[in-house]
Amino acid sequence: MLFNKLVIPLVSAAGQASAYYLPSYFHEVTGQQLPLFVGDGSLRATEHSCPIDLPLSCTNTSEVGDSCCFEYPGGVLLQTQFWDYYPPVGPDDMFTLHGLWPDLCNGQYEQFCDDSSNIDSAQAVLESFGETELLEKMNRVWKNFNGHDDDLWTHEFNKHGTCMSTIKSSCYDQSTYKKNQNVVDFYKKTVEIFETLPTAKWLAENGIVPSEEQTYTKQQISDTLNARFGQPVYFKCNRFNALQEVWYFHHLQGSILTGDFVPIPAMMNSGCPETGIKLLPKNFKPPTPTDPHQPGPKPTGDGMRGFLKPKGQPGCIISTGRWYSSGTCAGFTLVKAPFGGYNMKSSKGWCGINSDGDLECSRVMKAMQFAYDKEDGYLTYGGTYRWSADDVPKAWKQVPIRPGYGGTVEFKLHFEAQ
Template sequence: MATIILLGGDVNLVLGDGTYEANCDASREYTNITQILQAAAPSTLQYMQTYWKDYQGNDESFWEHEWGKHGTCISTLEPSCYANYKATDDAVDYFNKAVSLFKTLPSYSWLAAAGIVPSSTKTYTLAAIQSALTSKFGFAVTINCNSKKELDELWYHYNVQGSVQSGTWQPAAPVGSGSTCPSTGIKYLPKPGGTTSTTVAGTPGTTVTTSAPVSTASGTALSGKGYLNVVSGGSQNGCIISAGTWYTTGTCATFTATPSGSGFTLSSSKGKCAISSNALTCASSVTTATVFAYDGTYLTYSGSSSFYTTAVPTGTKQSTVYTTSQAVSLQITWQAI
């Protein structure tokens, strides 16, 4: 069984009794995570630099700690499990999987949909928080609080069929000692330091606080700039690039969301975006942009969050994204920037 722990955002191995191993291989405790990801997974690094932050301001040290403590203890990330292992492949797979899972767990939106939002005065019950999360995840979530009754961590549990890096992650019932929050009086505090916040798929810890106007990613309308990340097979895998196609390597394109009626339109450096002949297209030739909506987790079109393509793109290949059924289904999340 494996667990993704949020708000901190780390992934660690949880054994049957709810404990986990730590710091299993000192020879693989890398001290240059930023450099490793910059070379092998720049889009993952870009996301982490915004949403996987160290509260003391030393992101590199924090990532090194998470990899050394938890990543080196995942058996399928051991060098012997790779057919053609190259040094640091294991760390790249670890952070790619952590980020892709994180993007499929929009806890902030799930809680907000149930009326549970950050507040400096209001408190919530454990039952209400658990109900909001369980109804979306499918199983109970381990909800942890600090000594001040403040919401501190969310633990999502999975059974992994196959390897961590390429296996199937199935949501599962929690193991271990259970939630540490009291039954009532739980505080869900806003992030300090600003007046406006924006969230993307993730947890309460993915809130970015600023005193300036920012783009929003909740409800049915988006505004501002962001990336369109693709979720397929339960994991984040690449993004939509400027022409409106799905690409799994390289840098994500920046899109601009503009409110329109009860939804919003999208545009990229190529031009306005529209559904044309059942396919997503962004081009200078598009004269009328399609109005999309957002359900708090995924981009929607005509009330559906399901999009399709004929095959998952690999290497430099791009795949056209359709609104009609094809061999591969996918969903699209918004990452505000």
Template sequence: MNTYWKDYQGNDEIFWEHEWGKHGTCISTLDPSCYTDYTPGAEAADFFDKAVELFKQLPSYDWLAAAGISPSTTKTYTSSAITAALKAQFGYDVIVQCRSGALDEIWYSYNVRGSIQTGQFVASNPDGTKGNCPASGIKYLPKTSDGGSGSSSTTMATVTKTTTTAQPTGTGGAFAGKGYLSAVTSGSQKGCIISAGTWYTSGTCATFTAASSGDGFTLSSSKGKCAISGGVLTCASSVSAATVFTSVNGKLAADGASEFYADAVPAGSTQQKVYTGSHAVEVEFVWQNL
């Protein structure tokens, strides 16, 4: 961990806690009930061991360098060149994510035959999720002395296809700063809220900004301010007045109620509107800090 999974800001333990809360708690085979001789903390240790094991098999920097793609403060690259270089080595398509125009994450996908602990990880194409990098002009910044790359970190995230059963870890109090809104229904995490305010299970979770307002906080995404409009959660540039939300036990609440509703649990590329009034499926949204 101290060698292969560092936080670019130097807050290793906080970073590891975030990774466990966002990813590890969603893997069904890491549930303590799945162990025959369970000892406290075994599930977390297995999660981190497997993540490091996979990371060591994915020398992304070397693979990019072999294709003439190296960190630079002046050069830029195309998304197609980066993904082609990685696919040539990995054997399957990868997803690249950018922040402020700079390469920030590389996602590799696997199908798991068996459990996370003892199963076989089989490389595969992603499930349809697309990266957010522009087609061209992508920066690939050198690491700074503190381990970051310019103004942002270059991290390598491993994506695995697993069954979700455990709830994510929420903040417990009022939302603040940047974070995700993970969806929990029938005791299981099922996707999250994306930038328009809809519930989705196949795409990348939107980053929301929570800002203190009155007795609660407002939310905004890349689409704009978020509000309950006509009983529907909407985030858009057309929203002139953001709704002031509150938090109930780490869950998003509107008018003091943390229960929201949808017509169905999203599947595939289908998005579901989120309602405050009763519909077929009840869902709650847990805040996860970035």
């Protein structure tokens, strides 16, 4: 295995970094405790060998570089599950697997991190490795709401798996590594973690079962899942007050493949009412909405069209994705993405976050996923409502904007329907 150089703080009981050490590993042949580093800063050791005394991800008090034994920067690992009842998806008595996501330590996240590692078909990769049993499990529990499960599996690796530092192909012994072994390992680990979190079984053990009439309290669901998982769990309801998503948060000690997933409290509050929550059976068909006055812009056949304006600031976002205070606003279109959220485009092309971390719309950008809150009209990216810039544009100056807290001017980005 090859490791990048890693320096880790030794943290005192008071939480302060009192010293630094270089991790070592136990050589099984010689019986010696050896340092991780050789002359060029790399290590050749047993595949996936990691020191046992690594800190948990996101708990170090000094920045740690990427390595094959320390998941960074995505040190919060979320295992996400869905309960889709209309149309019914997956077994009637099981929440289905959605993914394993590496969020940043501040609750935001990166996506589509390495185009060179993308795959075209998860099923084809798994079949090439003879992973028949794994495919059978995935076909049963890892379901796409829109059908075509392979599309979801492929999307999950390309969006999230490529952001995991400890399963990069360079972390394998290159003399034995077969192309896409890390892809296979990503799917194996995701299913493995899912199988340790039987949400529907845990709920049923406490009398919370699918029903069109029975309702439950937020406290009942919270107490049940928290007791089984060992930490507060995030769960979400839809507009019918029906339970639909459950997210389990972890820190990680070691690598994705061989490390310990340690439960931590959810980094957000659960989005359900205090009472009247239903767990609807998977054959339930919701009533046709009768209220025509739904908040937010109305979708057209090509998506929702509108302007983007920094809340409380002059000007608007132009078609390149930059902030401009002179001239007219550009039109943007939000198109529902296949696996949740929205893709956004302007006359210049698809919009996404470029290598500098800025919003860009162009012919060369690939479509990335944004979130849009119909009630307040705000556009979010990477788990944050906040956007920032280095300055407010003046005269004919165009200013780049970026998601998160990275500039001297901060604002929310409002999507105003045309």
